Amino acid sequence: MAAAATLPIPAQARGEPIREVSASTLEPVWVRVLLIGIALLFLTLFLFVPLLAVFAEALKKGWDTYVAAIIEPDAWSAIKLTLLTAVIAVPLNLVFGVAAAWSIAKFEFRGKNILLTLIDLPFSVSPVISGLIYVLIFGAQGWIGPWLRDHDIKILFAVPGIVLATVFVTFPFVARELIPLMQSQGNEEEEAALVLGASGWKTFWHVTLPNIKWGLLYGVILCNARAMGEFGAVSVVSGHIRGETNTIPLQVEILYNEYNFSAAFAVASLLALLALVTLALKSFIEWRLHETTPQPSRQEH
Amino acid sequence: MHAAVTEINHKKAASRVMPGFNLSLGFTVFYLGLIVLIPLSAVFLKTFTMTWDAFWATVTSERVVASYKLSFGASLLGATINVVFGGIVAWVLVRYRFPGKKLIDALVDLPFALPTAVAGIALTALYSSNGWLGRYLEPLGIKVAFTPLGVIVALTFIGLPFVVRTVQPVLEDVERELEEAAASLGATRLQTFLRVVLPTILPALLTGFALAFARATGEYGSVIFIAGNMPMVSEITPLFIVTKLEQYDYAGATAIAVVMLLASFTLLLTINLLQAWVRNRGRAKKV
Numbered sequence: 001m002a003a004a005a006t007l008p009i010p011a012q013a014r015g016e017p018i019r020e021v022s023a024s025t026l027e028p029v030w031v032r033v034l035l036i037g038i039a040l041l042f043l044t045l046f047l048f049v050p051l052l053a054v055f056a057e058a059l060k061k062g063w064d065t066y067v068a069a070i071i072e073p074d075a076w077s078a079i080k081l082t083l084l085t086a087v088i089a090v091p092l093n094l095v096f097g098v099a100a101a102w103s104i105a106k107f108e109f110r111g112k113n114i115l116l117t118l119i120d121l122p123f124s125v126s127p128v129i130s131g132l133i134y135v136l137i138f139g140a141q142g143w144i145g146p147w148l149r150d151h152d153i154k155i156l157f158a159v160p161g162i163v164l165a166t167v168f169v170t171f172p173f174v175a176r177e178l179i180p181l182m183q184s185q186g187n188e189e190e191e192a193a194l195v196l197g198a199s200g201w202k203t204f205w206h207v208t209l210p211n212i213k214w215g216l217l218y219g220v221i222l223c224n225a226r227a228m229g230e231f232g233a234v235s236v237v238s239g240h241i242r243g244e245t246n247t248i249p250l251q252v253e254i255l256y257n258e259y260n261f262s263a264a265f266a267v268a269s270l271l272a273l274l275a276l277v278t279l280a281l282k283s284f285i286e287w288r289l290h291e292t293t294p295q296p297s298r299q300e301h
Numbered sequence: 302m303h304a305a306v307t308e309i310n311h312k313k314a315a316s317r318v319m320p321g322f323n324l325s326l327g328f329t330v331f332y333l334g335l336i337v338l339i340p341l342s343a344v345f346l347k348t349f350t351m352t353w354d355a356f357w358a359t360v361t362s363e364r365v366v367a368s369y370k371l372s373f374g375a376s377l378l379g380a381t382i383n384v385v386f387g388g389i390v391a392w393v394l395v396r397y398r399f400p401g402k403k404l405i406d407a408l409v410d411l412p413f414a415l416p417t418a419v420a421g422i423a424l425t426a427l428y429s430s431n432g433w434l435g436r437y438l439e440p441l442g443i444k445v446a447f448t449p450l451g452v453i454v455a456l457t458f459i460g461l462p463f464v465v466r467t468v469q470p471v472l473e474d475v476e477r478e479l480e481e482a483a484a485s486l487g488a489t490r491l492q493t494f495l496r497v498v499l500p501t502i503l504p505a506l507l508t509g510f511a512l513a514f515a516r517a518t519g520e521y522g523s524v525i526f527i528a529g530n531m532p533m534v535s536e537i538t539p540l541f542i543v544t545k546l547e548q549y550d551y552a553g554a555t556a557i558a559v560v561m562l563l564a565s566f567t568l569l570l571t572i573n574l575l576q577a578w579v580r581n582r583g584r585a586k587k588v
Contacts (some may be wrong), residue, residue: 126519200320229416231522
């Protein structure tokens with residue numbers, strides 16, 4: 001299912017000038033003001049106020065409480081676990097995204113459309129089910145649960161399970177970003193390099209990679225935001241062991257359910273900041289992508 | 302997939318020079334199988350261990366049916382709200398100039414970037430009886446937090462970018478000349494909108510609706526905080542799966558998961574058909 005990763009960039013975000021329009025296709029002033037008013041009211045109620053509420057609630061009891069909530073040992077270990085998860089999951093999906101985009105964009109083969117649909121599959125699965133599938137495999141009653149128990153290997157309710165669930169939910173991000181980009185760029189530059197005697201890897205590093213670097217970064221940023229913020233799937237496989245298997249979102253839930261609201265919002269504000277940084281970087285890369293590729297064909301495949 | 306590897310289509314003669322086909326496709330299929338296909342197949346294989354009667358009894362029990370009604374009903378309403386207001390937001394962002402537009406445009410994607418748990422607690426804090434919004438709604442007799450209405454609010458939030466981002470590019474491609482022609486032929490602005498603009502953006506609106514709806518049916522994190530999670534009243538289907546898992550009823554959880562997966566795959570198919578329709582519209586116009 002389409003996520004932010006594949007949504008086409010609006011022309012105005014790409015910095016194209018707005019055409020002068022004749023009065024015949026412009027609404028009366030009161031209609032324009034009314035529509036802008038409705039749009040802003042809707043966005044304010046549903047986006048801006050909730051965002052502000054996170055920071056307001058976090059800082060309600062002052063700066064000291066805020067800092068104390070974040071450096072508290074359990075919160076700190078949640079931050080470390082979240083970073084560890086992202087550091088493993090994002091590069092894995094990055095390598096996969098590049099491999100998938102190379103095979104799909106540079107070659108013609110049968111079954112390509114099926115492959116594209118299968119790559120998108122994790123987006124259409126409920127996060128809860130994304131966690132459930134690993135419980136069915138690694139759980140005590142699961143496929144290889146008994147074997148794992150006999151060999152004293154912990155996957156479920158431990159870090160490997162959290163990483164796996166995160167890899168699953170962030171699986172399509174980089175691939176979905178790179179496939180249309182590489183398809184629009186074609187093979188000509190790579191072919192020129194190969195004809196001139198460059199090896200395949202050399203061609204990839206020196207020709208392909210510089211061409212796709214912004215698209216790659218775009219995918220990585222979205223992948224990372226989801227990896228650090230995933231809640232449902234990770235909640236199912238984590239076991240909620242304080243200080244051990246809690247990621248930041250799970251720590252937020254625990255604090256909230258203990259009615260420790262200011263601490264919950266303090267930890268949550270870290271994730272809200274991450275979201276804002278993600279959006280800022282995303283806008284910057286959209287601008288760069290427009291600069292480097294004059295006509296980005298960012299249509300969905 | 303082996304057939305696909307050997308059946309390289311040499312239509313593009315130049316493709317033959319490109320190296321790395323076997324390696325990249327081989328890795329792609331291997332990784333896809335390992336991370337996605339084998340684990341997902343576990344859901345279907347697990348249900349085969351149930352008898353049909355046990356499966357049917359689980360997925361049609363009173364409490365589960367109530368959760369389907371809430372999940373699908375609230376998702377439908379949330380997606381509808383997003384079609385109306387998301388459509389207006391897309392229109393305003395494409396057609397009008399006003400201060401702060403670029404910032405607002407960038408912030409529309411917030412629900413994609415903000416972790417669902419954070420959205421959940423923020424919305425709950427806003428709509429609870431002493432929250433910024435709840436304190437004004439409560440005297441009017443409107444209770445949002447811990448009611449099905451809260452579920453709709455959360456699902457509207459997470460579906461918000463879908464309609465805006467699918468309609469926006471289509472609206473930008475609408476040829477203003479057509480609208481000018483309609484106007485010069487005597488159509489009012491409203492007639493032009495209903496007869497010229499709306500038919501053009503209709504496939505995109507429907508796609509956005511389907512995407513928002515599909516996302517909302519599976520949503521968990523943002524809903525569970527605001528819903529109150531009362532069985533039969535405000536318990537969504539994904540939460541019901543988690544409850545079953547916590548009771549170690551793996552088979553029961555899996556049976557409900559199969560129903561949800563089948564619903565998602567049907568939606569995925571619908572969305573693909575809708576997107577093909579949007580593309581064909583675009584192509585037909587350019588010819």
